[in-house]
Amino acid sequence: MIDQTSGNRRIEWLWVGILVIVIAIGVIAYLRQLQEGLGITGMNQNVTWGLYIAQFTFLVGIAASAVMLILPYYLHDYKLFGRITLLGEFLAVAAVLMSVTFIIVDLGRPDRAFNVILHASPSSILFWDMIVLTGYLLLNLVIGWTVLEGERKGVPPPGWVKPLIYLSIPWAISIHTVTAFIYAGLPGRSFWLTAIMAPRFLASAFASGPALLVLVCLVLRRYTVFDAGREPLQTLGKIIAYALAASIFFVLMELFTAFYSGIPSLAHHFEYMFVGIEGHATLVPWMWTSAVLAVAALAVLLIPRLRRNEAWLAAACAAVFVSLWIEKGLGLVVTGFIPSPTGEIGTYIPTALEIAITLGVWAGGLLILTLLYRLFVAVKALTEPVAVKGAGEP
Amino acid sequence: MIDTERRRLLKIAGTLILGSMLPIIPCSASSPGRSASAAGAGRWGMVIDPRKCPAGCRDCIDACHAVHNVPHIAGPGNEIRWIRQVPFQNAFPDQGHPYLDAGRRDVPVLALCNHCENPPCVRVCPTKATFRRSDGIVVMDYHRCIGCRFCIAACPYGSRSMNFRDPRPFIRTVNPDYPTRTRGVVEKCNFCEERLAKGMPPACVEACGKRGALLFGDMTDPSSEIRRLMKDRPTIRRRPELGTDPHVFYIVS
Amino acid sequence: MPIFASLLFIVIAILFPLFAASAGWHGLLGIVIPCAAWAVFVFGFVWRVVVWARSPVPFRIPVTSGQQRSLSWIKADAAENPSGRWGVALRMFLEVALFRSLFRNTRTDLYKGRPVYGRTKNLWLFGWLFHASFLVILVRHLRLFSEPVVPMADTLAAVDGMFEIGVPTLYLSDLCLLAAAAFLLLRRIVIPRVRYISLAQDYIPLLLVLCIAGSGLLMRHFDKIDLVAVKELASGWICFVPTLPEGLTAVFFVHLFCVSALLVWFPLGKLMHMGGVFLSPTRNLANDSRRRRHVNPWNAPVKVHTYEEYEEEFRNQMKAVGLPVDKE
Amino acid sequence: MKGRRGGLIAIGIGLAVFLALATYPFWHAAGKAMPVPELDLETPAIRALPARLCVAPTAEMKTRHMQILDEWRTEVVRNGRRTFETPDGRRFDRSLTRTCMQCHSNKERFCDRCHDYAGVKPKCWDCHIVPETPSGEASAAVAGKGTLK
Incomplete structure (x- = not known):
């Protein structure tokens, strides 16, 4: 049975093997960080959050984006998504696990992590973030597992899951909203101090998450027996297009406010991102790459003839993912610190160890994702023998 | 001892019962401070007169760093900040203009924790490791800090520093009466609350001595030296528009 | 009502040391009972294993799940249905260390009158957690039985107490043991069909473990004990110079008595699965029934009449009627 | 066979x-x-005491000193209450280095011996600094030894 789930076991083992190696390197690097402290990273007194927190922010978005599958299927009875909602939920599980790991990895004293519960502090947004993230993780684990078990057994999932699914919809919005509040509620950090931070976060999340899902579906079609079909991916493509359009629109709004008002503290950060300040221009090539990729992807996704071609769709989704990863996973966090509220123009370049740890966490999340999707495909192979291709054993 | 034990158990029980009601308890209520009474102050504050700072004088900084075992780590963006000198336009970004008196523009300004009345760092701390005492001092509990650096992001004055590495090798002379920090926690100026408890003035103020660039006292006492000075001389504060209500004042005339 | 009998047993196991401690029978509680319990444990354990080892094991059992080794192009499941010694070792390791057979638990539900089979991992998860945390706690206690403290106990304590929770630090294994034991107990009480098959034999060890963990936590965090005195007592046992230091509390004697009770209980009942798992034929026998002839050693001698002997006996008659013979 | x-x-x-x-x-x-560790209680400061009393009875100090220190920490750092009064009216500064370590100025022969024996690794000295032993004290302390009991 297990053998049917994968069209190509060797590629799967190779993939898992690579992930395990990357995880191992990350663990070794993290042990080093535990020993020497965060000094092994590129962070410093001017830029005190870096790659880790940026990945956390980006991945909370990926987790929240599961709602783009749940909502059309459960609220609007959009049947086409029925077969892939579980993919979204499992992606959310892996993404939340990764983002929580990134928080832990970023702590100076991870041994005291439980202080967040022992000395619970409701005035801190981080406290609420812990609550919503753990809640979202549990919701998706329970929903995903129960629905998948139901499918496996050939019975409808128990009735108590429905309310949980409906609850998970606003909950998904909440995780990214609360994460945006971490930034948007800080006086003196003018780059983040904007009321459209949460909408911006959600818009970019609803583009990057579904983009990843489209890519995952194409990979599953190529290497496993599960085929999500053409039409759900087309719908996802449209969702990505409009979410991406909203995301770009929001960034343009920020640019207008910053530059037309002429308030230096607003404008400086955007100058730093796109042209550099006083020779500090580390992010400039990245940000322009992000901008170009976003606009190009939007064009591809809006032109029906291109979007319907799955090669173009895949390329556009990859571009969206990379573009928004740069925007959230690099630009947003670091730029908030440059220049600092007292005008220091800091520098931040991640170190090799920091990158190794970051890749290790990503690999860990992808391993969990692989495991969950393997369970999913196994069940699909069991329950949808018609859709199974190449399982031609007599 | 039995009494302490009972109080502790009551506290545990209380925490369990009131756990769900926590959000409605304002964060300042959990840190009833009484130490202000030790030196008889209602609300500590500081006045700085930058023009009384002799060029190149670092007495206050050295005194503070020596007393509190502040490490000296070389390299840009590495320095641990308790009290430091920053260019005028960095301390007061909205006040710089081309016609500013050169004497003022080029004189570095002392910057330290403002011990805000409404401190964002306290608001964002997820463990109450940073809290505001009733005498206005914003203190850190280094035993509790998890090193998330949310407070650094929240502080509009750059008054907080993270121990990215073990500070001990970087301490020039160790003062055995004051602890060092471990790697992984945030630290900052504490208005020398440990000295105030003994009735001594902050180390920086003491080091400044008769030069009088630094003045420290009770803001609630109209007859205090600091209040009398503020009556005579106009003062400004750093980024007051952010609503943090800083309690470090700068004389501008 | 086995649960009430068990509760009664536990109440006695708590009250007796409390009473004995207040009566001043410290020598009985601190030296005689634990040492006797330890002796019963060791000799009882060996005795049970020897009895099992002497019992006949009839067959190699080929019906474990997984494809057995057969033709070269059919992939065999080496871990599940091994054909050699190393495969058996792997299967035994997976069983002992990871509880593989529990992992494959299924549950059956009725849906519209037909049975549906689902997976259930709760028992595996909490069962594993129970045993793993028990092992960790056991090894951590070596700090009371070695001087200088063995590095393994130190390292384990550092990892176990890696989170700074309270003073002294809360050990995660303590929490896990309590949670897992509580789950295993509640499962027997709450699920009717499990309650139906549960005996005092099943409840008592769990209740004892809960008592041991509870009294241990109590001594670590609340009714504090003088560790030096405890280690002095322990080193008295193992250096054969029994001593009774001052400062041992009633809670400590309850802890020690419950441990002793568990030690005595061990060889008498189901806890012997610790030794028994290694002796279970479906786990420890390689499936080579089709390649090797296994003769049960206790078989009565069977009179065998081979074809050669048959031909020898009837050759002339066979030749006479024209039947072919092997030897002329 | x-x-x-x-x-x-x-x-x-x-x-x-x-x-x-x-x-x-x-x-x-x-x-x-x-062997049970012999704790050295013969420091000059302890010898100079009129009565050999700690901030709490010995039995309590043996079992609860870490919790007392934890309570002290909370009182000083968070509540600003620096003075500790025993039931019999003696007053102490709630301080590890300025109170405890003034009497027990021999960390190796007091704290460490017992902690090593019991396999305990407290984190106090990650931040706090062991006060220097005044010269001559070490030799004086060796002369007479006390045990924990």
Whole structure:
């Protein structure tokens, strides 16, 4: 049975093997960080959050984006998504696990992590973030597992899951909203101090998450027996297009406010991102790459003839993912610190160890994702023998 | 001892019962401070007169760093900040203009924790490791800090520093009466609350001595030296528009 | 009502040391009972294993799940249905260390009158957690039985107490043991069909473990004990110079008595699965029934009449009627 | 017959491993005594005391000193209450280095001996600094030894 789930076991083992190696390197690097402290990273007194927190922010978005599958299927009875909602939920599980790991990895004293519960502090947004993230993780684990078990057994999932699914919809919005509040509620950090931070976060999340899902579906079609079909991916493509359009629109709004008002503290950060300040221009090539990729992807996704071609769709989704990863996973966090509220123009370049740890966490999340999707495909192979291709054993 | 034990158990029980009601308890209520009474102050504050700072004088900084075992780590963006000198336009970004008196523009300004009345760092701390005492001092509990650096992001004055590495090798002379920090926690100026408890003035103020660039006292006492000075001389504060209500004042005339 | 009998047993196991401690029978509680319990444990354990080892094991059992080794192009499941010694070792390791057979638990539900089979991992998860945390706690206690403290106990304590929770630090294994034991107990009480098959034999060890963990936590965090005195007592046992230091509390004697009770209980009942798992034929026998002839050693001698002997006996008659013979 | 012998060997090895583990403490300690650490209470400051009293009775200090220190920490750092008063009216500064370590100025022969024996690794000294022992005190302290009991 297990053998049917994968069209190509060797590629799967190779993939898992690579992930395990990357995880191992990350663990070794993290042990080093535990020993020497965060000094092994590129962070410093001017830029005190870096790659880790940026990945956390980006991945909370990926987790929240599961709602783009749940909502059309459960609220609007959009049947086409029925077969892939579980993919979204499992992606959310892996993404939340990764983002929580990134928080832990970023702590100076991870041994005291439980202080967040022992000395619970409701005035801190981080406290609420812990609550919503753990809640979202549990919701998706329970929903995903129960629905998948139901499918496996050939019975409808128990009735108590429905309310949980409906609850998970606003909950998904909440995780990214609360994460945006971490930034948007800080006086003196003018780059983040904007009321459209949460909408911006959600818009970019609803583009990057579904983009990843489209890519995952194409990979599953190529290497496993599960085929999500053409039409759900087309719908996802449209969702990505409009979410991406909203995301770009929001960034343009920020640019207008910053530059037309002429308030230096607003404008400086955007100058730093796109042209550099006083020779500090580390992010400039990245940000322009992000901008170009976003606009190009939007064009591809809006032109029906291109979007319907799955090669173009895949390329556009990859571009969206990379573009928004740069925007959230690099630009947003670091730029908030440059220049600092007292005008220091800091520098931040991640170190090799920091990158190794970051890749290790990503690999860990992808391993969990692989495991969950393997369970999913196994069940699909069991329950949808018609859709199974190449399982031609007599 | 039995009494302490009972109080502790009551506290545990209380925490369990009131756990769900926590959000409605304002964060300042959990840190009833009484130490202000030790030196008889209602609300500590500081006045700085930058023009009384002799060029190149670092007495206050050295005194503070020596007393509190502040490490000296070389390299840009590495320095641990308790009290430091920053260019005028960095301390007061909205006040710089081309016609500013050169004497003022080029004189570095002392910057330290403002011990805000409404401190964002306290608001964002997820463990109450940073809290505001009733005498206005914003203190850190280094035993509790998890090193998330949310407070650094929240502080509009750059008054907080993270121990990215073990500070001990970087301490020039160790003062055995004051602890060092471990790697992984945030630290900052504490208005020398440990000295105030003994009735001594902050180390920086003491080091400044008769030069009088630094003045420290009770803001609630109209007859205090600091209040009398503020009556005579106009003062400004750093980024007051952010609503943090800083309690470090700068004389501008 | 086995649960009430068990509760009664536990109440006695708590009250007796409390009473004995207040009566001043410290020598009985601190030296005689634990040492006797330890002796019963060791000799009882060996005795049970020897009895099992002497019992006949009839067959190699080929019906474990997984494809057995057969033709070269059919992939065999080496871990599940091994054909050699190393495969058996792997299967035994997976069983002992990871509880593989529990992992494959299924549950059956009725849906519209037909049975549906689902997976259930709760028992595996909490069962594993129970045993793993028990092992960790056991090894951590070596700090009371070695001087200088063995590095393994130190390292384990550092990892176990890696989170700074309270003073002294809360050990995660303590929490896990309590949670897992509580789950295993509640499962027997709450699920009717499990309650139906549960005996005092099943409840008592769990209740004892809960008592041991509870009294241990109590001594670590609340009714504090003088560790030096405890280690002095322990080193008295193992250096054969029994001593009774001052400062041992009633809670400590309850802890020690419950441990002793568990030690005595061990060889008498189901806890012997610790030794028994290694002796279970479906786990420890390689499936080579089709390649090797296994003769049960206790078989009565069977009179065998081979074809050669048959031909020898009837050759002339066979030749006479024209039947072919092997030897002329 | 061969399989039976193999089985007996396996049983033998298994029982040997069990016995080795079950008796590990005995042969680990074999031949060695496990002496209870002698805690040195004879520092000049303690000798100078009018009555040898700590901030709490000895039995309580033995079992609860870490919790007392934790309470002190909370009182000082969070509540600003720096003075501790014993039930019999003696007052102390709530301070590890300025109160505890003034009397127990011999960390190695007081704190460490017991902590090593019990396998305890407190984190106090990650931040706090061990006060320097005044010269001459070390030799004076060796002269007379006290034990924990």
